[in-house]
Amino acid sequence: MEKFFALTIFILLTSCGFDKGMGPLNFSANIEQPVRAEEVNFAILQKRVLTKCIGCHKDWTSEEIVNRFTRESDPEHSRLFTTIAKGEMPKNARHLSAIDMEIVRNYIQNIPWTAPVEEPLPDDGKPVSFSTLNEKVFQISCLPCHGRTLKEEATLVKKWIDPNDPEKSKLLLSVTSGKMPKERNLLTPNQTELIRRYLRNFR
Ligand code: HEC
Ligand code: HEC
Structure with missing residues (x-):
């Protein structure tokens, strides 16, 4: 009887996603856990902040696009930060919380400068239209x-x-x-x- 019980519990756990590495004691995906500043990356930004922007900024689906509004490691010169710091964004909605603003600031702070990959230009040097x-x-x-x-x-x-x-x-x-x-x-x-x-x- 005990064995049967244990087996049932095991099956229940497995069907709950236990087998996918989401053990029942790991709640970290669901609670507001503090994140260390140097760990804030695009995935965290997306989950914690961009959900409040995507309704209007529908094309903000990739890091490359969102980073057009930033200067690497320079939040004070990044639209992504200055517009929320001044309360201009999110438009017609409550200001972001201090924590959300801090996430945006840290995210920009952590963007390393990497030389952009570009298509080569024609080497004829001709005027362009x-x-x-x-x-x-x-x-x-x-x-x-x-x-x-x-x-x-x-x-x-x-x-x-x-x-x-x-x-x-x-x-x-x-x-x-x-x-x-x-x-x-x-x-x-x-x-x-x-x-x-x-x-x-x-x-
Ligand atoms: C209700 C719609 C709406 C929401 C929600 C919204 N925005 Fe905007 N956002 C706009 C519009 C419209 C513009 C363009 C014109 C303007 O500045 O008013 C804009 C412009 C911007 C710009 C400047 C773009 C540029 O070309 O310089 C930034 C940066 C920005 N938003 C950030 C955000 C962030 C960050 C969030 C989420 C926290 C957000 N917005 C949420 C409507 C919205
Ligand atoms: C987020 C908004 C924004 C973007 C993006 C932007 N500008 Fe500006 N630009 C401004 C503002 C605002 C001014 C007025 C002066 C100031 O605030 O620095 C300005 C001023 C200028 C001026 C000086 C105008 C004058 O009469 O002296 C030039 C030239 C200019 N921008 C070119 C550009 C070019 C080229 C780009 C793209 C590569 C660009 N700007 C992108 C907002 C912007």
Whole structure:
């Protein structure tokens, strides 16, 4: 009889996921356990914070996309942190808790700088078109903040390009100075090179 009991309990445990390494005494997946700052990674960010963002930011499904709003190891210059610290995000909802904010801060702090993997550019050095620049730079790094300036080439040229001295154009200087894109990943070397090649149209 005792043996039968033990067997039943064993079967119950197994059917509860015991066999998947989720032993009945391991509740850590369910309780709010403190996480050490240096352990905060994308999985923790996703589980603890991004669930409160994904309803509107539907494309925030990968680390690569979310990191467009960060500068490595620099929370104070990362939209992901500054927008929640100022209470601008989540939009029209309660501010994040102090713990959630700390998770975001630590997550950004822990992003190491790694050289981006880029497709090689054609080595002909030829000028590139507005539409190429739009696809590879503006859409990824400058919109929606500069939607009005960047919607059409004519406005861009009028506002940010100096045809007499293209290399001194606001478009390029804003980026090489590290000011733009504001509170986001700095442009990759290839993105900056595309801006230089675009400016060759004005020589
Ligand atoms: C109810 C919808 C909504 C929710 C929820 C929301 N956002 Fe946003 N978020 C927006 C909208 C709309 C914009 C773009 C325009 C603006 O800034 O108002 C935006 C913009 C942003 C930007 C700036 C993007 C840029 O281009 O610079 C960041 C960063 C951001 N949100 C972070 C967050 C974070 C982090 C959360 C979750 C904690 C969150 N948002 C939750 C609607 C939302
Ligand atoms: C999150 C919003 C945001 C993003 C993304 C962003 N900018 Fe800006 N940008 C601003 C704001 C705000 C200003 C106004 C000055 C300031 O606050 O520094 C500005 C100013 C500028 C100026 C100076 C305009 C002037 O008349 O002097 C240039 C040029 C510029 N941005 C280029 C860019 C380029 C190029 C990108 C993309 C590679 C970019 N920005 C991405 C918000 C942004």
